[in-house]
Each structure stands twice: as C-alpha cells, then as structure tokens.
Amino acid sequence: MDGSAGPSGRAERTRHRLAVCALELFERHGYDATTTAQIAAAAGVSEMTLFRHFAAKERLIADDPYDPLIAEAVAAQPATLPPLARIVAGLRGAWAALPEPETSEVRRRVRIAARTPSLAAAMHANTRATEDAIVSALAAGGVKKVPARIAAAAALAALMAALLEWAETDHGTLADAVAGALDVLDGGRS
Missing domain, CATH: 1.10.357.10 (Tetracycline Repressor, domain 2)
Incomplete structure (x- = not known):
C-alpha cells in the first residue's frame, strides 16, 4: 500500500484542494472579498477543516x-x-x-x-x-x-x-x- 489512501494522503489531498479552491476564488473575487467559508464550501469541507490545514486565511498564500x-x-x-x-x-x-x-x-x-x-x-x-x-x-x-x-x-x-x-x-x-x-x-x- 502506498499510503495515499491513509490519513496523511487524504489530509494532503484536502490541503491541496483547499489551496487550489482558494487561488481560484482569490483570482475571481479578490483576496479580501473571499471568505474562508467560501473557500471551505468550494473545497467541499467545513470551515473548521480549513483551519486545521491553514491556521489563518493568509497561510493559503504565504505558507x-x-x-x-x-x-x-x-x-x-x-x-x-x-x-x-x-x-x-x-x-x-x-x-x-x-x-x-x-x-x-x-x-x-x-x-x-x-x-x-x-x-x-x-x-x-x-x-x-x-x-x-x-x-x-x-x-x-x-x-x-x-x-x-x-x-x-x-x-x-x-x-x-x-x-x-x-x-x-x-x-x-x-x-x-x-x-x-x-x-x-x-x-x-x-
């Protein structure tokens, strides 16, 4: 087993999906106008999940x-x-x-x-x-x-x-x- 189905693989995929959705929303609506709730919804996760992966909104860009x-x-x-x-x-x-x-x-x-x-x-x-x-x-x-x-x-x-x-x-x-x-x-x- 390569581990991609395990928690770390799933966590990495979720983190990547959040980052991709954030970039798309930031480009479309601007960084300041995009909320973390919108990013989480676009990625299909809760806002709490977003904050587990990125402690603050700016970490989506400045990580x-x-x-x-x-x-x-x-x-x-x-x-x-x-x-x-x-x-x-x-x-x-x-x-x-x-x-x-x-x-x-x-x-x-x-x-x-x-x-x-x-x-x-x-x-x-x-x-x-x-x-x-x-x-x-x-x-x-x-x-x-x-x-x-x-x-x-x-x-x-x-x-x-x-x-x-x-x-x-x-x-x-x-x-x-x-x-x-x-x-x-x-x-x-x-």
Whole structure:
C-alpha cells in the first residue's frame, strides 16, 4: 500500500484542494472579498477543516515550509566563506534538494500576494521567519548577529525582487528566477 489512501494522503489531498479552491476564488473575487467559508464550501469541507490545514486565511498564500531546509543548507557551508556567500551557496544547495514546484500555482500565489496590500504583513512575517532561520544558522557558525542579519536581508530582498518580477510574466520557471537572483548575488552575474 502506498499510503495515499491513509490519513496523511487524504489530509494532503484536502490541503491541496483547499489551496487550489482558494487561488481560484482569490483570482475571481479578490483576496479580501473571499471568505474562508467560501473557500471551505468550494473545497467541499467545513470551515473548521480549513483551519486545521491553514491556521489563518493568509497561510493559503504565504505558507513556506522550507525554512528548516534553508537553515540547514546555510549552516552546512564552510565557515570560511563570507556570510552572503554562505547564504547564496546554502540557498543553491537547498533549492537543488527540492523538487521543482508547480510553476503556475506558485506564480499565481506570488501574483496574488504582490497585488494584495492586506497581505503585506503576512509576507513580511514569512520573510522575517526565513531571515531569522538564516541568521541563527550563521550565528551558530560564528558569524556576528549584525553581519548575519544584513546578509540574510540582502539575499531575501534579492529573491523577493526576482520572484515578484517573475510572477508578473509568463516566462521561465521558478528555478530560473531563483537562479537569476542568486547569480546576481554571487558576483553580479545577470
């Protein structure tokens, strides 16, 4: 048995259905005008089920499970590298370890986030959590807090700029956008 019929497979399918229905409703009616009750109804589940999978409405857009992987990849880089170089190498390593996400779904999520001012705080909190994970990884490797924070903020700002530009086009993959940002950070290549 592959486990897809078990609770975790069912839970993952429900989570995915909720996310897909949310994207469709957000695109059709706007993020702010769409309620969690509408999303749950479209997915054929209760609103309580929605909140079991996503603690808040913004998590349907701003969910990022990659922080531990990123922190581990940054921590695994040689301590002799400068902080920004460690982050870039760590991000490259983390990205290489992940399967390529479904491009159109990620593009849709980023577009909605970019076009919805009420999501700015959730996006900032999400980025700050990633930044904190990177800073902790660097600090554990002997980097002082201020240089670690500056390097992490610079790297994440570059990634965010690349993702926002990528989301507004229909060209390239998410991997292309990430690689482009990392190339610029890694010596100014473009």
